Amino acid sequence: MNTNARGPRPPAWAAALAGVTAGAVGLGVAELVAGLTTASASPVVAVGGAMVDRTPAALKDWAIRTFGENDKTVLVAGIVVVVALIAAALGLIARWRVGYGTAGLAAFGVVGIIAAVSRPDSGPLDFLPSTVGAAAGAWTLVLLFRRAGATAPPGTEPAPGPGTEPGTAETGTGPGIGRAEPMPPAGPSVRRAGADLYAFDRRKLLTGVAVGAGVAGAGVVAGRLLAGRGDVTSARRSVARMLPRPAVAAKPLPAGADLRIRGLAPFVTPNYEFYRVDTALVVPGVDPRSWTLKIHGMVDRPVELTFADLLRRPLVEADVTLTCVSNDVGGPYVGNARWLGARLADVLREAGIRRDADMLLSVSQDGWTSGTPVDVVMDGRDALLAVAMNGEVLPAAHGFPVRQVVPGLYGYVSATKWITEIKVTRFDEDTAYWTPRGWAPRAPIKTQSRIDVPREGDSVPAGRTTVAGVAWAQHRGVDAVEVQVDGGEWRRATLAEVPGPDTWRQWSIDWDLAPGGHTIAVRATDATGYTQTAAVAPPAPDGATGYHTIRVRAG
Template identity: 65%
Template sequence: MVLALVAAGLGLLARRRTAYGMAGLAAFGLVGAAAALSRPDAGAAHVLPSLAGAAAGAYALSRLWRRATRSDEDEYVTASRAADRASYRAVEVQSRTPAQPAGEAGPAGSPVSPVSPVSPAKPAVMRAGTVSPGPVSPGPVSPAPAPSSAPFSARPAEPYAFDRRRLLNGVAAGVVVAGAGGLGGWLLSGRKNGELARRGVAKILPRAARPAAPIPAGADLRISGLTPFVTPNADFYRVDTALVVPTVDPARWTLKIHGLVDRPVELTFADLLKRPLTEADVTLTCVSNEVGGSYAGNARWLGARLADVLRDAGIRREADMLLSVSEDGWTCGTPVDVVMDGRDALLAVAMNGEVLPEEHGFPVRQVVPGLYGYVSATKWVTEIRVTRFDRDEAYWTPRGWAAKGPIKTQSRIDLPRGGDKVRAGRTTVAGVAWAQHRGIDAVEVRVDGAGWQQAKLADVTGPDTWRQWSAEVDLTPGRHTVSVRATDATGYTQTADEAPPAPDGATGYHSITVTAR
């Protein structure tokens, strides 16, 4: 938005004098080049994108300016030609009408002395499309003057005018070219480099020192329309603040751990892979997820245990917060006691048997069971500052969200979907429920506010994942409301009280309305 406003300002300056606009573009190019050279790994080639951008801006400005001024030239030429045509018509009219001597006005039809045809003086251009003939004097007829050949800069001053359609066409073409160029550059450079790096990591990715137990056959009820137990990487939800997914070179990646520690640590990616890696099935959930929403997914993660890394650094007793920082500057505040209580909190490097996808945090991200993602799941993590909640704030806390975000017990109906038409009689209702690091012990459904009915639960690998469920209900013809609730392993049953996601997660029963026929 800032660049768009600056570009508009430069365009207005260029209307006064083109050099002003060009100077502004040159200044921006130099600022960009200076910023690029300020990076530690910068070389001479790093200034080229800024200089090329400034050159492209100058070219676009000159083209748009020529379009605007050409329209004004066309206006002047059109007016000149109109004046010339009017001059010819005046000559023709005067040559056909006898002139009367000065002071003599005979009656119609009376004889008059013949005179020679007259030649009008050159008409003066008053404004586009308007002429004022000069005085008529006797004399031989002279041909009308040729269209003006005076240079454009010598024309009389006229109101600024331009063809908006031509100008907008030029702007649109420039936007398309710039967008295509930017997209092409991003696809050809960043994504290609990132994919090559991921392939390189795939060749050296070690096996888990602590592999997860095999997923039981009964973990997936295999009902059509029901969310699968394992979410494919391509379907896993994504919520982050990155406008452009960071491309991080694992060969240059480091994780700095400092703050309230006895021994600050800086790990390279190779150092991390040398540590014993743990495999764990963990369901992640976003705090912005509405009741019944889709911002939840389950995957098998591989990574180093975060608690072990913190112990190596010598975390101090007064510390209660881990302020992790992403490659793009985003920050996250994680409670220390949660990470250190024995759960599988990981610095993950793989997801569902593959190297982490770029959009999910390659090369390294945090995964902490039992906490909403905004306080636990930092992608592209590069720094962890061991600190205290009364000293530091993470990205979302000053924006109105809670400093700590334990996941609330929730359940969701996946089928039938709200608004569906189903057959009257026996109908299958199914979905998923989650209460990470506590586990789900029971799920119940009800129809039209009647009594609660126990649902069948699928198997799970542990307390950190969601759990599939299904139930058979009887629906008579007509509209019905179906609701679901879950009870976790601590004995807590989710509340019916409805609350929005802010500040610490939505609550309430997920209900759908269907029509039975």
């Protein structure tokens, strides 16, 4: 096919369709290669991760509030849509010269390569998925354009001029002298393109598009299946068989810890329901056999622990509630679990932490960092290098094989998943991931409470109604919860039992509601005597404040 600037061009819709198909094949092949090498080197994942890293704090907070734990799915879907639109535009540009379109696909490949190799955990082959994918996309674009059109057969002339009978073409050697010959058989539409005849072949194009779509889909599926080889399910089963009993077991939960009210969050959050908020588009698959934890920096004796070393240490069980700083007042990003792990303070003492150190810069497998105050970890609370959650090996999405758990601090400064390194340092010398993005370097959890029953907008029977929820003030404990209806008096709720100050606490109260609409608010007081403020503040920079308030209708 003639592809110069003056050559034949397919219709705009055909060119755009060819571009989208080429982009899809490129992504599909890249996913396949990523499955064979490193799943996180997929251009979609690598570019998505780079976008997450560069997302302004306000936008990230909005995404979490709007999409919840589906924010990563929305991001990936958005990237795919943008790629499809740009690929369609490249197809249109390729109408003028196919080389322009292939150059655009090559530029896409470069973007993917840069994103993949610049990841903190990048490997030597991480350039391959984007490289091979871009080449496959460019080849597909050229092939589809060739299939879409061809130079007409030799001896065939342009469409007949005036006076020629339908179905014939006029030929001859002089004016008025000629003979009739059959036109080309019906099929592809024939167009004039300069001195050449161009036949647009819709059938060949659509056949090529169908094949391309099949290749793209097969590449994605095969890539996902191959990436699944790195799934840590079998490794978790092996760890489950070797997981030791705790040297210090947690006390049995008090009989009244769970009020068992329908709709009220259970005292222990099941692992599958525990919230997940992190920056990882692909859950890191860490092999415990090769995992190590390096502790270095401002220490007398740098330490490197293997997973087996960690399991040989005395393990401690502790009930701890975790909270995400992105949680709005009344939000879902809080959960309580029983954790099993080694005391972080003991490991730091063995390393000989220096007196002037005030921050632990912990690093995740995917390069994410968290800055934890040293004094909090060393003050006697159950700060753990956790290996189990609610009686089972850590789920992959919650940090397998090892994560950090520190009571009383929001997760972004305490709860590093897939932890591989701890640098003992100072806040005035190092910064963690979210600090330059506008979040506070130190973030103790604020006293908060939430109404679970009834829900916002519910209709309830008039008369006696149970109002219930949870309150938390980790490492201080909740001493009182009060409820208010329609701006009236505050009444004390009944509190459930708790095993210690590091967990949330259930509460309930019965209230007689008259027919009509009502506004219900709640506030908590912690063990220091502090009552949560009514002042409304957003999550940034160090946690939301205000009363959780709902509206219901009794009738």
